[in-house]
Amino acid sequence: MSTVPIVMDIEASGFGKGSYPIELGYSQRHGEGWCTLIRPEQDWVHWDSQAAQIHNIPRELLLERGKTAALVATLLNQQLEGCTVYSDGWGQDYVWLARLFDAAGCSPHFRLADLREIISPQQAVLWHATRLQVEHELAITRHRASNDARVLQLTWLRTLDASRVLH
Template sequence: MNNDFYIPVIDFEASGFGPDSYPIEVGLILNNGMTYQSLIRPHDHWTQWEEKASRIHGITREELMLRGKPPQLICQELNLYCLDQVLYTDCWSHDHHWLNTLYSSVGMSCDFRLNPIEYKLTEQQMEQWTKYKCTVADYNDIKQHRALNDAIIISNSMASIRAQKRRKPITVSA
């Protein structure tokens, strides 16, 4: 198995986009191809909820209360699966906020690092990022705005765009 194909990525869906928003779903793909996804049951003091965000990801607060795992269990599982790894995200400012919100809510430390995809891609590759991401999602018919789906799209897009730089240009000899 070529581990370079699986770029480790984590993605969150959230209650909204403001400073009081909190994570409601996490999904990841690791460099060995393992995937993980879970809904996150909100703490009682996590009350901010934006209907606009709910319409985008399609998750209701009631569904979280019914099927979500407690934040402490999510943190324990993430630490177990991601120990000492570097995971990437295409929206570091939001995902970093939600990761910190999750771990600080249960008084745990995160045993892995989160880096923006810009650490792995060149400036030229970043200019093509949106095109690659849309192409991967469309080609594979993956519904966006669910955490695991988005993590897979991001990982596959990064692998595809990085593979482009490794290809030798085709030359025609006269």
């Protein structure tokens, strides 16, 4: 892959059956971030207090400031039309993205793929230490989906550059 990947991260109400997306963010090819809270649908009632402590987003805030699933799906389709977007938690993120688009009554016009598809074995060796370094350098104080996406994207870039130097 020669172009910088678009990386997406999704925060959710918890893990497992019944969980749903509460925040979605991504980092574009040039590092521009986009993030939004998602208002729970009427039948989205699952809430895991441990997950809430990690993302520090109260359900009340989602109800007050979150965008509807239909609006988020429309915005994503407009902004990511025809793109492949990568996620490091593809298994869960795919399910949460499907739940969002199902509630919106439409399909994504982009493809969500596993970030591991574009990480070489050389990059994988460097991944963990590089990610810790990126997190330290960015000194992000708020756990947010777009911040997580940017950390992953920068980690991919740095490990790509480092693996090219090594070979």
